[in-house]
Amino acid sequence: MSLDYTNDREFHEQLIEEVLSHYPEKAAKRRRKHLNIAGDGTSDCGVKSNIKSMPGVMTVRGCAYAGSKGVVWGPVKDMVHISHGPVGCGQYSWAQRRNYYTGTTGIDTFGTMQFTSDYQERDIVFGGDKKLREIIDEIEMLFPLAKGISVQSECPVGLIGDDIEAVSKEKSAEIGKPIVPVRCEGFRGVSQSLGHHIANDTIRDWVFSREDEHGAFESTPYDVVVIGDYNIGGDAWSSRRLLEEMGLRVIAQWTGDSTLAELERAPKAKLNLIHCYRSMNYISRHMEEKYGTPWTEFNFFGPSRIALSLRHIASFFDDTIKEGAERVIEKYTPMANAVVERFKPRLEGKKVMLYVGGLRPRHMINAFEDLGMQIVGAGYEFAHKDDYQRTASHVKDGTLIYDDATAFELEKFIEAIRPDLVGSGIKEKYPIQKMGVPFRQVHSWDYSGPYHGYDGFAIFARDMDLAINNPVWGMLKAPWAA
Amino acid sequence: MPQSAEKVKDHVDLFKEPEYQEMLRAKRQQFECGHADQTVKESDDWTRTWEYREKNLARKSLTINPAKACQPLGAVFCAAGFDGALSFVHGSQGCVAYYRSHLSRHFKEPCSAVSSSMTEDAAVFGGLNNMIDGLANAYALYQPKMLAVSTTCMAEVIGDDLHAFIAQAKDKGSVPADFDVPFAHTPAFHGSHVNGYDNMLNGILSHFWEGERQPGDHINIIPGFDGFCVGNIRELRRMLGLMGVDCTIVPDQSDVYDTPGDGEFRMYDGGTTREETMAALNAKATVSMQEYCTKKTLALAKEKGHETAAFHYPVGVGGTDDFLMAISELTGKAIPDALKLERGRLVDAMTDSMSIIHGKTFAVFGDPDFCTGISRFLMELGAEPKHVLATNGTKPWAKQMGKMLEANPYGQGCQVWPGKDLWHLRSLLVTEPVDFMIGSSYGKYLERDTGTPLIRLAFPIFDRHHHHRFPLWGYEGGLRVLVTILDKILDRLDEATGEAGVTDISFDLTR
Numbered sequence: 001m002s003l004d005y006t007n008d009r010e011f012h013e014q015l016i017e018e019v020l021s022h023y024p025e026k027a028a029k030r031r032r033k034h035l036n037i038a039g040d041g042t043s044d045c046g047v048k049s050n051i052k053s054m055p056g057v058m059t060v061r062g063c064a065y066a067g068s069k070g071v072v073w074g075p076v077k078d079m080v081h082i083s084h085g086p087v088g089c090g091q092y093s094w095a096q097r098r099n100y101y102t103g104t105t106g107i108d109t110f111g112t113m114q115f116t117s118d119y120q121e122r123d124i125v126f127g128g129d130k131k132l133r134e135i136i137d138e139i140e141m142l143f144p145l146a147k148g149i150s151v152q153s154e155c156p157v158g159l160i161g162d163d164i165e166a167v168s169k170e171k172s173a174e175i176g177k178p179i180v181p182v183r184c185e186g187f188r189g190v191s192q193s194l195g196h197h198i199a200n201d202t203i204r205d206w207v208f209s210r211e212d213e214h215g216a217f218e219s220t221p222y223d224v225v226v227i228g229d230y231n232i233g234g235d236a237w238s239s240r241r242l243l244e245e246m247g248l249r250v251i252a253q254w255t256g257d258s259t260l261a262e263l264e265r266a267p268k269a270k271l272n273l274i275h276c277y278r279s280m281n282y283i284s285r286h287m288e289e290k291y292g293t294p295w296t297e298f299n300f301f302g303p304s305r306i307a308l309s310l311r312h313i314a315s316f317f318d319d320t321i322k323e324g325a326e327r328v329i330e331k332y333t334p335m336a337n338a339v340v341e342r343f344k345p346r347l348e349g350k351k352v353m354l355y356v357g358g359l360r361p362r363h364m365i366n367a368f369e370d371l372g373m374q375i376v377g378a379g380y381e382f383a384h385k386d387d388y389q390r391t392a393s394h395v396k397d398g399t400l401i402y403d404d405a406t407a408f409e410l411e412k413f414i415e416a417i418r419p420d421l422v423g424s425g426i427k428e429k430y431p432i433q434k435m436g437v438p439f440r441q442v443h444s445w446d447y448s449g450p451y452h453g454y455d456g457f458a459i460f461a462r463d464m465d466l467a468i469n470n471p472v473w474g475m476l477k478a479p480w481a482a
Numbered sequence: 483m484p485q486s487a488e489k490v491k492d493h494v495d496l497f498k499e500p501e502y503q504e505m506l507r508a509k510r511q512q513f514e515c516g517h518a519d520q521t522v523k524e525s526d527d528w529t530r531t532w533e534y535r536e537k538n539l540a541r542k543s544l545t546i547n548p549a550k551a552c553q554p555l556g557a558v559f560c561a562a563g564f565d566g567a568l569s570f571v572h573g574s575q576g577c578v579a580y581y582r583s584h585l586s587r588h589f590k591e592p593c594s595a596v597s598s599s600m601t602e603d604a605a606v607f608g609g610l611n612n613m614i615d616g617l618a619n620a621y622a623l624y625q626p627k628m629l630a631v632s633t634t635c636m637a638e639v640i641g642d643d644l645h646a647f648i649a650q651a652k653d654k655g656s657v658p659a660d661f662d663v664p665f666a667h668t669p670a671f672h673g674s675h676v677n678g679y680d681n682m683l684n685g686i687l688s689h690f691w692e693g694e695r696q697p698g699d700h701i702n703i704i705p706g707f708d709g710f711c712v713g714n715i716r717e718l719r720r721m722l723g724l725m726g727v728d729c730t731i732v733p734d735q736s737d738v739y740d741t742p743g744d745g746e747f748r749m750y751d752g753g754t755t756r757e758e759t760m761a762a763l764n765a766k767a768t769v770s771m772q773e774y775c776t777k778k779t780l781a782l783a784k785e786k787g788h789e790t791a792a793f794h795y796p797v798g799v800g801g802t803d804d805f806l807m808a809i810s811e812l813t814g815k816a817i818p819d820a821l822k823l824e825r826g827r828l829v830d831a832m833t834d835s836m837s838i839i840h841g842k843t844f845a846v847f848g849d850p851d852f853c854t855g856i857s858r859f860l861m862e863l864g865a866e867p868k869h870v871l872a873t874n875g876t877k878p879w880a881k882q883m884g885k886m887l888e889a890n891p892y893g894q895g896c897q898v899w900p901g902k903d904l905w906h907l908r909s910l911l912v913t914e915p916v917d918f919m920i921g922s923s924y925g926k927y928l929e930r931d932t933g934t935p936l937i938r939l940a941f942p943i944f945d946r947h948h949h950h951r952f953p954l955w956g957y958e959g960g961l962r963v964l965v966t967i968l969d970k971i972l973d974r975l976d977e978a979t980g981e982a983g984v985t986d987i988s989f990d991l992t993r
Contacts, residue, residue: 022622022623023619023622023623024618024619024622027615027618027619027622052599052601053575053599054615054616054619055596055597055598055599055600055613055615055616055619056570056596056597056598056599056616056618056619056620056621057596057619057620057623058594058595058596058597058620058623059575059579059597059599060579061575061576061579062575062576062579063574063575063576063577063579064576065576066576066579066580078514082544085635085671086552086635086670086671087548087550087552087670087674088551088554088555088577088580088670089577089580091548091550091551091552091584092555092580092581092584093580094547094924096583100493100497102510104522104526105927105931106526106529106905106931107525107526107529108516108517108525112927113546113547113927114546114547114548115544115545117543117544117545118545118548119635119670119671120671120672121669121671121672124639124671131543134542134543134544135544138543139544141537142529142534145517145521145525154635155573155635155639156635156636156639156671158605159605159636159639159640160639186574186575186576186636187574187600187602187605187636188601188602189602190601192576214515233492233493234493234496237502237505237506238496240505241501250509251513252513257509259513259515259516261514262513265513332483335483335485335487338486338488339487342487342488406623407594408623425583426583426586426587427579427582427583427592427593430590430592431747431749432747433743434741434743434744434745434746434747435745436743436744436745448492448493449492449493450493455484455485455491455496458485458486458487458490458491459490459491459492461490462492472743476744477744477745478744
């Protein structure tokens with residue numbers, strides 16, 4: 001049940017022109033290709049994407065290391081992930097993604113710790129391979145229950161010619177545990193996105209290549225893997241519940257709250273369920289080619305999409321599962337309806353702008369619309385053409401589209417559109433709130449969550465309400481001011 | 483069903499529900515292939531032994547949970563304190579996203595900086611074109627009064643020459659020839675954020691201090707890298723205002739990291755102006771509030787003919803006394819009665835509360851100057867620092883710390899740990915426990931693992947809000963530090979005596 005509305009095309013066209021007029025000519029020409037209005041008949045929202053950011057414009061993007069260590073590898077909880085290089089990268093990304101896990105941190109799980117080789121000048125000059133060997137020995141000595149190690153390269157590693165692959169192979173044979181060298185130096189590629197891809201490839205090359213040492217594993221016809229859910233605020237858990245309740249067996253979560261064993265056994269699944277297509281389609285395609293495991297995308301944001309997704313997932317299985325899906329929908333729909341009934345009157349007609357990574361702008365649209373809210377602008381930090389193709393059918397005619405938006409563009413757009421809510425990241429949060437526009441972080445769920453599944457939808461609705469309807473927004477102007 | 487529309491449960495309560503607990507238990511049992519509970523417990527117990535501590539302290543190459551960041555973070559923080567200045571960090575773009583996030587998470591404020599967005603081609607050919615285009619774009623879009631250039635480790639490793647690049651960019655018309663583009667090389671693989679602060683400040687002052695010095699009477703004060711800059715710098719201004727001291731605070735982030743909520747986003751606000759920065763060359767003296775943040779900058783000031791003085795994050799009575807007397811001495815201005823009164827009020831508060839804090843043992847971690855300043859105040863309160871740890875502390879700092887501790891009866895038996903990290907501190911806290919710990923939010927993992935209550939007074943503080951808007955410096959700041967420590971001690975005392983019918987014999991109404 002999609003809401004019926006359109007956005008103001010002409011106004012948005014003028015806005016784009018106004019914004020571009022501030023850029024130097026060469027930069028304006030390049031930025032123009034990343035800004036457009038939806039509904040122009042193009043299949044990909046009419047924007048160029050996955051292209052280098054321009055220097056000096058204040059891109060919001062991060063780097064390949066952030067995509068690998070921060071997103072894909074970091075949540076694998078029973079391995080130690082070394083931020084290999086100087087101290088900063090690991091420090092700034094330390095425990096900031098909120099990918100929840102269970103375990104005893106520092107003993108059998110390591111998710112909220114920061115392991116770094118803290119490169120010094122001598123490591124740059126003489127190379128860091130010797131240090132890496134010693135680091136692996138020290139990890140093995142102090143954290144004997146760790147199941148493996150990954151080496152997350154920071155910029156200098158690739159520039160000084162360290163051979164982390166050789167060290168990894170040698171030490172892996174010595175300690176009898178996988179050591180995964182990841183070439184995710186921050187200067188590679190144009191954004192986090194290449195880091196996702198590189199991380200996916202290392203799972204293929206350094207995890208799948210290993211023998212299964214975990215003993216017998218009995219498959220069932222209902223085995224699935226949840227891929228591309230990083231368990232932000234517990235998202236993968238509120239998703240897993242629904243899948244289990246409909247009769248499926250989730251044999252692995254990639255990579256939120258995951259273990260090495262879950263990575264290794266994933267190829268035994270009957271179906272791979274992908275939530276974040278952008279960050280993990282690569283390995284899903286590989287599993288399809290190599291192991292014949294089909295994959296499909298799903299969307300657990302908001303009751304409309306959840307129901308659609310449950311039925312879609314069930315369509316890959318027999319009647320037991322199909323009935324299970326109906327049972328789950330029937331069980332949770334009254335609660336979801338009650339959530340809508342409570343919050344929709346407070347949120348109906350509110351306009352939302354989204355600017356996030358590579359998935360959520362399109363995935364969250366229906367969740368907002370379930371609450372009667374309207375998406376007036378949407379854009380991605382690091383999406384590719386296929387993401388914009390997947391977005392085109394979700395955004396209404398006239399919606400403002402911005403790819404790799406700069407801080408300048410976001411400020412100008414928001415200032416002119418004055419939406420009722422902006423969903424973006426920590427760097428955007430405070431400037432936008434100062435402008436008097438309600439804001440939610442939609443990377444970290446603003447320290448809330450989960451937002452996935454029916455249980456998550458209730459929290460999502462509550463949070464959007466509190467963000468928009470808090471009394472503080474009425475106090476920005478002093479009453480005596482003219 | 484655990485969830486409902488009426489009483490929405492989020493992650494705090496939702497996952498405690500039996501449905502989720504059972505699901506997570508089954509996941510662990512069937513799919514995670516983890517270690518047996520007993521094995522985990524044995525390993526955990528082992529990490530709390532002296533044997534583990536010795537292995538841990540013997541680490542040579544691996545750093546775990548360090549309490550330091552890299553140089554460019556300090557450079558970006560430093561530049562933010564100049565009027566209309568925008569940081570331009572030359573190198574990979576992800577770094578800048580990280581600095582901005584890191585500072586925003588602490589200050590709960592916008593943090594603006596741009597990157598030259600160097601990628602693989604720049605790694606091969608150098609980042610000159612990135613500098614040329616980047617300066618032009620930043621200048622056009624954000625209309626700064628100054629672009630302060632620092633570097634990520636990528637640009638440092640490939641050896642980009644900032645001086646030459648900026649000159650060439652100006653030749654190409656990226657920015658007007660007379661536009662201020664000071665710069666500093668800030669390699670992440672050397673020192674920490676405190677050195678980045680120093681290098682950037684040194685770069686900016688070198689840029690503005692090229693003329694002939696006309697010695698005057700005013701003084702410069704350099705606050706140093708400080709998560710409490712908002713409260714501290716304002717307190718500094720207030721105290722020096724009471725004294726009638728003519729001073730320039732270089733740099734001053736107190737406004738840019740505390741802009742009002744009134745419907746307007748101010749990318750730039752306050753900060754040391756161009757004129758003030760240039761005139762700072764003529765100062766009589768330059769005073770640093772944090773010696774280890776200003777080694778190079780103080781050397782520059784000295785070379786220019788300034789008298790110099792350096793402090794170590796002065797907190798408490800003696801620290802503030804020393805600071806004010808030094809200012810008085812340098813400027814000839816008397817310390818007014820108003821400040822004497824404030825001093826008396828702080829001392830009075832200390833007499834009221836000494837019995838609560840006397841003899842309590844503490845671990846302190848943070849930047850070197852912070853550790854020194856806080857430890858000194860603890861000893862004034864009759865408390866005993868037992869472990870003082872600075873991941874970015876040097877041997878000379880440790881020696882200086884050691885001297886101060888030795889000379890004080892409350893510093894006896896305190897160990898100083900330069901270059902160690904918070905996983906080291908975990909071993910220290912389980913083998914030689916203390917009553918309380920003072921540090922940053924990173925200490926919360928130590929609090930969880932060792933039961934040592936954490937008092938958050940050091941950068942970064944991510945999980946408590948707004949403390950940095952209040953001062954730690956001056957007598958007023960000392961009062962705030964005292965209250966923060968007391969609250970934690972007294973809350974703990976209530977918890978320890980708070981179980982009805984079991985421990986509540988001394989659940990006293992008046993403490």
